[in-house]
Amino acid sequence: MKFNKLFCLPIILFSFYSLAVENKLIEECETCHGENGVSTNSTIPIISGLAAVNIEDAFSMYKDGEREAKDIDGNDMTKVANSLSEQEVSDISLYYSHKLFKTPNQVYDKTLVNAGKKIHLAKCDICHSEGGTLADDETLILAGQWTPYLRESINSFINGERYGDDTMVEELQALSEKHIEALLAYYASLK
Numbered sequence: 001m002k003f004n005k006l007f008c009l010p011i012i013l014f015s016f017y018s019l020a021v022e023n024k025l026i027e028e029c030e031t032c033h034g035e036n037g038v039s040t041n042s043t044i045p046i047i048s049g050l051a052a053v054n055i056e057d058a059f060s061m062y063k064d065g066e067r068e069a070k071d072i073d074g075n076d077m078t079k080v081a082n083s084l085s086e087q088e089v090s091d092i093s094l095y096y097s098h099k100l101f102k103t104p105n106q107v108y109d110k111t112l113v114n115a116g117k118k119i120h121l122a123k124c125d126i127c128h129s130e131g132g133t134l135a136d137d138e139t140l141i142l143a144g145q146w147t148p149y150l151r152e153s154i155n156s157f158i159n160g161e162r163y164g165d166d167t168m169v170e171e172l173q174a175l176s177e178k179h180i181e182a183l184l185a186y187y188a189s190l191k
């Protein structure tokens, strides 16, 4: 009996330790990404319900300089990514992948939605199926993501500040601003 208790102690201490690390991490994420990762700031993405692999990839891209990070009150994603261990990135990615992606109510131009849907079906749906609603596609979620954030994302792919799939970048570069606004209205219309 005595031996068993001693044997368990390090395991119990270890579980407390990892729980504490996780809470501290979650708190840091949520200062920017909002409660449960459902951002209320339209220039910061909702991260709840994204595929774990996409969240992990985002961290390696910020770390490797393949994606430029925006300064928010003196902190940014590159600094966050550099401060985390591989295990922490993997834990936090899994954590948010199990939360629900919740779409905010956004104002959008209803007259552009149909045109946006047509462009999406012709050029984007092959990788972002069902209007970009599916985390399982592992191409991030477009439907219901904040419009100002998505507009910045598209522009950062076009001007090379963010590394993207070659085929996608070509498709995006060929779009007019009007086409982009139509796509954004379509994504905002989806729940």
Ligand code: HEC
Binding pocket: 025, 026, 028, 029, 030, 031, 032, 033, 043, 044, 045, 047, 054, 055, 056, 058, 059, 067, 068, 069, 070, 071, 072, 073, 075, 076, 077, 080, 092, 093, 096, 140
């Ligand atoms: C200082 C604010 C800040 C903190 C802290 C922060 N993020 Fe971010 N995060 C952002 C911003 C802003 C973006 C998008 C713009 C950019 O690239 O900088 C972003 C982008 C992301 C993305 C990419 C999402 C997509 O759709 O491409 C993921 C995933 C992410 N953050 C996860 C996290 C996690 C998990 C944590 C906690 C470990 C965290 N972030 C902490 C501000 C922050």
Ligand code: HEC
Binding pocket: 045, 054, 057, 058, 120, 123, 124, 125, 126, 127, 128, 138, 139, 140, 141, 142, 145, 150, 153, 154, 163, 164, 165, 167, 168, 171, 172, 183
């Ligand atoms: C060949 C496949 C492919 C095609 C076609 C494609 N995409 Fe993507 N897209 C991806 C992948 C892969 C990602 C994830 C990139 C990452 O992890 O940073 C992505 C990410 C995105 C993002 C970033 C979302 C976020 O949360 O930051 C936007 C916006 C986007 N795509 C828009 C489009 C639009 C609009 C089209 C059509 C004009 C399109 N994509 C066509 C593969 C594709």
